[in-house]
Amino acid sequence: MRLPRVKFEHRPHRYEDGTIRIGGEIHGIAAEIEDPSGWVWTALCLMDGTRSREDIADRLRLAHPELPDAESVVEQLVATRYVEDAAAMPPAALSERELDRYSRNQAFFRVVGPGPHSWEVQLRLKSARVVVLGLGGTGSHAAWALAAAGVGEIHCVDPDLVELSNLNRQVLYGEADVGRPKSEAAVARLRGVNSDITVTGDRRRIGSRRELDTLIAGYDALALCADRPDGHGIRVWANRACAAARIPWVGGGYSGPLVTVGCFTPEAGTCYECLCDGEEARRRPGTPVDLGGPGVIATSAGLSGQFVAHALIGLLTGVSAPPVGVIRGVNLIAGDHHVWVSHPPRPGCPVCGTRARARFDSTERISPARPKQ
Structure with a gap:
């Protein structure tokens, strides 16, 4: 991710006790982060799509010299669903027609899923x-x-x-x-x-x-x-x-x-x-x-x-x-x-008891006779 940016739909809010709320009920996903030292809030504010991860970590380290590992804070935030890559371009494997057709899909996936822009999710569906x-x-x-x-x-x-x-x-x-x-x-x-x-x-x-x-x-x-x-x-x-x-x-x-x-x-x-x-x-x-x-x-x-x-x-x-x-x-x-x-697997079940590849006889038959509904 070249230029991390907090997604507009997930812009954060900081409470008086330092707790950060990111995301929102309107999108069905939200998280609260305890941030007594203000490290996370500073990092999120720096993630506006104009800076690289390295630049964000450097600025975070300057703002909080006591922070032991600024890179780790940045990487953990980048890995969440709340951050996207402002520099990401739609994949060439999708035509202009497909980009238009699936634009609402992409808007959904970018809110609920991680990734630089969520078009990669559409590529998975296409394949x-x-x-x-x-x-x-x-x-x-x-x-x-x-x-x-x-x-x-x-x-x-x-x-x-x-x-x-x-x-x-x-x-x-x-x-x-x-x-x-x-x-x-x-x-x-x-x-x-x-x-x-x-x-x-x-x-x-x-x-x-x-x-x-x-x-x-x-x-x-x-x-x-x-x-x-x-x-x-x-x-x-x-x-x-x-x-x-x-x-x-x-x-x-x-x-x-x-x-x-x-x-x-x-x-x-x-x-x-x-x-x-x-x-x-x-x-x-x-x-x-x-x-x-x-x-x-x-x-x-x-x-x-x-x-x-x-x-x-x-x-x-x-x-x-x-x-x-x-x-x-x-x-x-x-x-x-x-x-x-919900029930646990049966001991010895060849499908899920050991999670091993199952081997079954493929000749079983069930009579197709059945009352019409």
Whole structure:
């Protein structure tokens, strides 16, 4: 970082007791720094985009001769999300059209993430390749959000045709698409949303773990928005396939007003199967499990898809990275009901028990027979 500058959105305030508040509630992020000697306040005031780090450290040392390590104070502040590089230029890998298209993305990322200017976050999205499996209520919203955000390559997979009953919540389709394959209609719509990315589609049903292995090969992440065959079973496949491929996956959905999302990576956190076992052990024996029915409105489907997309963006870029190894969510008819499912890994679990690379049999099958919802 050549010319450190405190971001305008995070300009600091100093209280009478010397405590510094940087950031603000309006942006959802803030920090307070105890600064009885005034070292940090001086450094922040010097970070106006006109001085190098070395110059700032020299001036800080002159202002506070008692300071043992001025360079360390400067480097710690530069490493935070509150400071940017006034000399940074947008990367050449982004065209003028892309700089304009993603300017609001950059404004968001520069506030919430570290880095010289946050355009590097957009570059990470541009280079990312994602599979969206399932293009219903959750998947259609997730695919739209990923395309709008600028994920460079999106592969859309779904076996179904568009039905009139889908149109109350599935954002990629209109009345003219009824009877058309969802994958085909979704690809056409997403290409219209963003012609600067690559969108492909495949009308197919994933019927085995081996097929899922093949589908995700070469991709960076999986958005699992399908619930067939057997909603739990396909998540088990994803848990194992993504662990073997060393890529993260995000699963989301809704049950009536309850909207949930789970994020899983091969490097950290509890895996999906261990979470399920932990919840099963927590329940009182004989407790019925209601997985919901077809009841859904546009808002619950939309939120679930947006949660999935937001989590994937965080995993792909490292900015606003979501908690992994947990399932979290909200209840749309009970504002104080927040879902947070967390359990430790099972001893010896090949996915998360030792965090070692998993080896699983890829021939498991689950019957695709399932009542239509």
